[in-house]
Amino acid sequence: MRVRLRQALRLRDYLLRGGFLMVDDFHGTDQWASFMESMQRVFPDRAVTDLDNKEAIFHVLYNLDERFQVPGIQMFRSGRTYERDGVEPKWRAILDDKGRVMVAICHNMDLGDAWEWADHPRYPENFASLAYRVGVNYIIYAMTH
Numbered sequence: 001m002r003v004r005l006r007q008a009l010r011l012r013d014y015l016l017r018g019g020f021l022m023v024d025d026f027h028g029t030d031q032w033a034s035f036m037e038s039m040q041r042v043f044p045d046r047a048v049t050d051l052d053n054k055e056a057i058f059h060v061l062y063n064l065d066e067r068f069q070v071p072g073i074q075m076f077r078s079g080r081t082y083e084r085d086g087v088e089p090k091w092r093a094i095l096d097d098k099g100r101v102m103v104a105i106c107h108n109m110d111l112g113d114a115w116e117w118a119d120h121p122r123y124p125e126n127f128a129s130l131a132y133r134v135g136v137n138y139i140i141y142a143m144t145h
Contacts, residue, residue, distance in 0.1 A: 008041035015042075015094075015102040020142035024106040025072065025113065028084030032107060039103070043094055048105065051091045057101050058091075060140045062133040067091060070127045070134075072110030073117050082108060100145050104138055111135060 015021060026035055036048070051057065058064040069089035071081040086108030094103035114131030117123040 005041065008038075012042045016096065020102065020104070020138075022104045022106065022138055025110040027082065027086035027108050027110075029086075030084070031086075035105075035107075039094070046094050048092050048094055051093050051101075055093075055101070056145065057093075057104065057137060057141045060137050060144065062137055064130075064133060064137060067130065067134070070106075070109045070111050070114045070131045072113035073123070074110075076122060083110075101141065106134075 011021070023035065026032070039048075053065045058067070067089070069081045072083065074083055075081055089109045090105070090107040092105035092107060093101040094105070096102050111131040111134055114123070114128045115135065118128035118132070
């Protein structure tokens with residue numbers, strides 16, 4: 001338990017000093033609860049916010065007003081863009097005191113798989129393109145905000 005608390009405090013310190021964390025590839029109610037249990041150790045005093053289209057993180061290079069669920073490779077087997085009960089994609093964040101995104105939360109999607117499988121002939125281009133645009137925006141945002 002002490003190790004986990006020490007790690008949580010280190011992550012908190014990193015983020016409050018201007019760090020950035022992107023969380024991706026977790027789906028549904030159960031995995032959300034597990035994520036929140038962990039993040040409560042890091043930020044027991046901060047809420048998770050749903051990000052809307054006007055947020056700067058979606059406009060630093062690419063204008064990403066039209067985002068959609070980016071599925072993982074599991075869609076080849078299931079034929080669905082979602083996993084578990086994670087039907088609706090959620091673009092969320094934990095903000096610092098100035099409104100800067102410290103933790104970008106991509107819930108009910110798998111941008112990492114889209115990056116990994118972008119060159120696979122069966123992986124749809126529109127998912128890979130959005131995943132790359134989001135990633136580029138997040139990197140630039142993290143470096144400039």
